[in-house]
Amino acid sequence: MQRRFIDYLIISFKGIAMGAADAVPGVSGGTIAFISGIYEELINTISQVNFSLIKTLRKEGLIAFWKQLNGSFLLALLIGVIVSYLSFMRLAKYLIEQHPILIWSFFFGLIVASIYFVGKQITKWKLSTLVVLLFGAFIAYYITTLPALSDNENPMFLMFAGAIAICAMILPGISGAFILVMLGAYKTLSDALHDFDMKKVALFAFGAVIGLLSFSRVLKWLFKHYHNLTLSLLTGFIFGSLNKIWPWKEVITWRLNSKGEEIPQLEKSISPFAFEHDPQLIAALFLMAAGFLVIFILERIGSKQR
Numbered sequence: 001m002q003r004r005f006i007d008y009l010i011i012s013f014k015g016i017a018m019g020a021a022d023a024v025p026g027v028s029g030g031t032i033a034f035i036s037g038i039y040e041e042l043i044n045t046i047s048q049v050n051f052s053l054i055k056t057l058r059k060e061g062l063i064a065f066w067k068q069l070n071g072s073f074l075l076a077l078l079i080g081v082i083v084s085y086l087s088f089m090r091l092a093k094y095l096i097e098q099h100p101i102l103i104w105s106f107f108f109g110l111i112v113a114s115i116y117f118v119g120k121q122i123t124k125w126k127l128s129t130l131v132v133l134l135f136g137a138f139i140a141y142y143i144t145t146l147p148a149l150s151d152n153e154n155p156m157f158l159m160f161a162g163a164i165a166i167c168a169m170i171l172p173g174i175s176g177a178f179i180l181v182m183l184g185a186y187k188t189l190s191d192a193l194h195d196f197d198m199k200k201v202a203l204f205a206f207g208a209v210i211g212l213l214s215f216s217r218v219l220k221w222l223f224k225h226y227h228n229l230t231l232s233l234l235t236g237f238i239f240g241s242l243n244k245i246w247p248w249k250e251v252i253t254w255r256l257n258s259k260g261e262e263i264p265q266l267e268k269s270i271s272p273f274a275f276e277h278d279p280q281l282i283a284a285l286f287l288m289a290a291g292f293l294v295i296f297i298l299e300r301i302g303s304k305q306r
Contacts, residue, residue, distance in 0.1 A: 008076040014038055015080020017294075022081070022169050022176050023089040024096070024107060029081070030170045031114045031238060035295055040223060042077070043170070045070040046216035089190055104247035105284035109291025111238060111245050117295060119235040122228050129232045136236020143179075144244035145266075155203050161185035162207030167215040171237060247284055248275045 014036045018029035033039040049069070057065040066072070095103040122129060161180060169176030180186035185204075192200035222230040246269040272279035 003072070008072060011038065011073060011076040012080035015077040016084040017080075018077075019081040019084025019086075020088040020092075021107075021110075023085050023092045024103070024177055028169065028171060028176065028238075028241070030234075031111070031118070033170070034234070035114055035117050038077070041070075041073065043216050043219045043223065045074060046212055047220040049213055086193060089193060093190060100249075101247045101280050101284055102287055104245055105287040106291040108242065108245045108247060109288035109293075110295050111242055111291075112288070113292040113295035115235060115238050118231065118238060122231045122235070124228055129228055132229050133232040133236040133239075136233040137240035138236075140237045140240025141243050142240075144241060155200070158185060158188060158200055159203045159207035161189075162204040163211030166208035166211045170212065170215070170219070171234065243269055248272045248279060250275075 014032065017036070018032045021032045022029035030039065033042055053065060053069055056068050092103070165176040165179045165185070167176075177186060180189060188200065189204055191197070192204075219230075248270050249267040250270045252266045252268055272281050272284070
């Protein structure tokens, strides 16, 4: 695929959107990749990272190695993802703590639009497709109802959390950041990024690389042999994740973090009219529409490049 500089710049912007989404507990960067038209290329590229690349490098040189790796695509995307993730994680933490209704409203609109645009790519609907969609929705919904664990700073656990979370991050609808919250590793990682604790970051990254290289091969196989069913499952994942994104929550249980501060452990979605504080309904509806529009624009950009 012959690409110009402007094409790689657009890929970097898509990476920025993916990184921003992955930084928020409840939103999946995989959803952004899917909507923007780079998901299958990303999965195929990652799944082709193996020892044959080293053989190509030794026998045919750097140019052949870079071409086989699809290196320009990966580099452009990773620059966007890493820059966005490292910077937006701090912003996301502040917004979730200070303006939760507004940020969740924006992402709720984003996810609703994603359901439509991912679902419409299913070329043939039948009973098995519907069953798989409902199954995916149930699994994703169930995950959103699980309580968060206490913070865990064990090095081996952080590596394990990286492997699990990265699999979720590339699955549309399953939030890698939310998996980190559930495992009790989100705050540990965000603190490590804030404090530039490179040892913890490196352990997480190592686990993420192992998980990514393994899981991408599974996804590639599923897309090749069960394309419609895989799309249906991913659509179900996105639909089921709406419970986590719903802006108006009631805290059912609290827990203490590592600093002894009370933070929500389990929350329940409620009506904005039953919300005991200001529901900010007008601003929330506006931001839902804005989130929907963002996905609409990304889908239009992605459809031009397919």
